[in-house]
Amino acid sequence: MTHTWVDANDCERRLFRDMxxxxxxxxxxVSTRSEDRTVRAFTANSFTSVSLDPPLVLVCLAKTSGSxxxxxxxxxxxxxxLGDWQRQMSNAFASRDPxxxxxxxxxxxxxxxPFVDESLATMICRRDRVIDAGDHIILLGAVNRFQSKNGQPLGYFRGGYVGFGLAVRELEQLGAPLFVGGLLERDGKVLLCRRQGxxxxxxxxxxxxxxxxxxxxxxxxxxxxGIPAEASLLYSLFQEVGERRTTMMFSVESNGEAEPESANGIEARLFGVQERPWELIDGEMKQGMLQRFFREREAGCFGIYYDTADGGRVVALDGKPRPWAEWPPDLSAKPATAR
Structure with missing residues (x-):
C-alpha cells in the first residue's frame, strides 16, 4: 500500500490536526483561580507526565483561549x-456556551x-514555568499532591470519545451475576479450553x-x-438466552511465545479460522462473537459489542455506537446473531 507524505509546514492546519x-x-x-478569585477551567487532552523525580507534568493551552x-x-x-462517567464535564469545559x-x-x-471532584485522578500543581510553543504555551507543573481512584478512563480518539469498559451504574442496572472471559489471539488463532470428558x-x-x-x-x-496475560479492552457484553448471568468478554494480551499448557484436567489449544472454532463451543452469543472476531481481524476494524433489546450496538474507536446491522465488515452473508 502506497502512503502519500504531506508537508506539515505547507498544508491546511485542520489536516495536521486530524492526523x-x-x-x-x-x-x-485544568483549573485555577485568578487574582480576583474567578475560577477558570478548560478541557485538554494534551497532557503528559514529564518527570518522576521531581514530579513534573505538563499540559498545553492555545494562546487564543479566553483563559x-x-x-x-x-x-x-x-x-x-476524567473517568468515563464524566463526559458531561469534558463537554462543558470545551464548550463556548457560557x-x-x-x-x-x-x-x-x-x-x-479548584478541581473536578470524583475524577479518576487529580493533581494539584505549582507552576514551574511557562514555555512558549508556537500557537500554544506549555504549562509545566510541579505536582505538590495528588489523589486517585479506581475506574475506567474517558478516552479521546479522532474527534470522539471512546470507552474502555462498562460504567458501574450500567452493570447495576443489569441486575445479574457476572461471568468474565478472555479472548486471546496469537498468530491468527484463538485459545479455547476443554474439560476432561x-x-x-x-x-x-x-x-x-x-x-x-x-x-x-x-x-x-x-x-x-502457562500464559502470562493481561486483560485489555472489553470486547463484548451480553447475556445468553436462558442465562441470568451477564458475560463480559475481554480481549487479552500476552507477550509470551510459549504454547498453552493443559492443567488440572483442562485441555488448552489454539484454533485458526479454517477450523471454524465457533462451531466447537456452546452458546449462540459466544459463537457469534467468535465469528465477529475473525471477520474483524481480517477486515482490520474492531469494535466493542454490547447487547441491547433492538439487536445490539458496536462502539468503534472512531465513531459513536451504531446499530449492529450497520457494523462493518459486511455481514449480509453471515448469521444475524453473530456477536
Whole structure:
C-alpha cells in the first residue's frame, strides 16, 4: 500500500490536526483561580507526565483561549483526569456556551485550587514555568499532591470519545451475576479450553465473585495454562438466552511465545479460522462473537459489542455506537446473531 507524505509546514492546519487525532489520549480538565478569585477551567487532552523525580507534568493551552492570561499568571493549578462517567464535564469545559460552562464551574471542588471532584485522578500543581510553543504555551507543573481512584478512563480518539469498559451504574442496572472471559489471539488463532470428558470446547472464563476484579481473575486463569496475560479492552457484553448471568468478554494480551499448557484436567489449544472454532463451543452469543472476531481481524476494524433489546450496538474507536446491522465488515452473508 502506497502512503502519500504531506508537508506539515505547507498544508491546511485542520489536516495536521486530524492526523494528530490518530493518537488516542485521555481527557483532563485544568483549573485555577485568578487574582480576583474567578475560577477558570478548560478541557485538554494534551497532557503528559514529564518527570518522576521531581514530579513534573505538563499540559498545553492555545494562546487564543479566553483563559490564556489567567493561566500564564496562575501560581497554582489542578489537572483532573476524567473517568468515563464524566463526559458531561469534558463537554462543558470545551464548550463556548457560557451557561453550560458556568454550571460546570459551580460544581468544581477545592477552596484554594479548584478541581473536578470524583475524577479518576487529580493533581494539584505549582507552576514551574511557562514555555512558549508556537500557537500554544506549555504549562509545566510541579505536582505538590495528588489523589486517585479506581475506574475506567474517558478516552479521546479522532474527534470522539471512546470507552474502555462498562460504567458501574450500567452493570447495576443489569441486575445479574457476572461471568468474565478472555479472548486471546496469537498468530491468527484463538485459545479455547476443554474439560476432561467433554466433547465441547469453551472460551476461558470464570464467575466474578463480589469484590473481585476481572483483571486479576483473568490473569490467574491464563496463568494456569502457562500464559502470562493481561486483560485489555472489553470486547463484548451480553447475556445468553436462558442465562441470568451477564458475560463480559475481554480481549487479552500476552507477550509470551510459549504454547498453552493443559492443567488440572483442562485441555488448552489454539484454533485458526479454517477450523471454524465457533462451531466447537456452546452458546449462540459466544459463537457469534467468535465469528465477529475473525471477520474483524481480517477486515482490520474492531469494535466493542454490547447487547441491547433492538439487536445490539458496536462502539468503534472512531465513531459513536451504531446499530449492529450497520457494523462493518459486511455481514449480509453471515448469521444475524453473530456477536
Amino acid at each position: 494528530l487525532g490518530s493518537f488516542m489520549t485521555g481527557v483532563t480538565v 490564556y492570561e489567567t493561566f500564564v499568571a496562575a501560581e497554582n493549578f489542578s489537572i483532573s483526569v 451557561s453550560m460552562k458556568a454550571e460546570a464551574l459551580a460544581r468544581l471542588a477545592g477552596a484554594d485550587v 467433554s466433547d465441547r470446547w469453551e472460551l476461558p472464563g470464570a464467575a466474578l465473585s463480589a469484590g473481585e476484579q476481572h483483571t486479576g481473575v483473568l490473569r490467574s486463569l491464563f496463568a494456569r495454562f
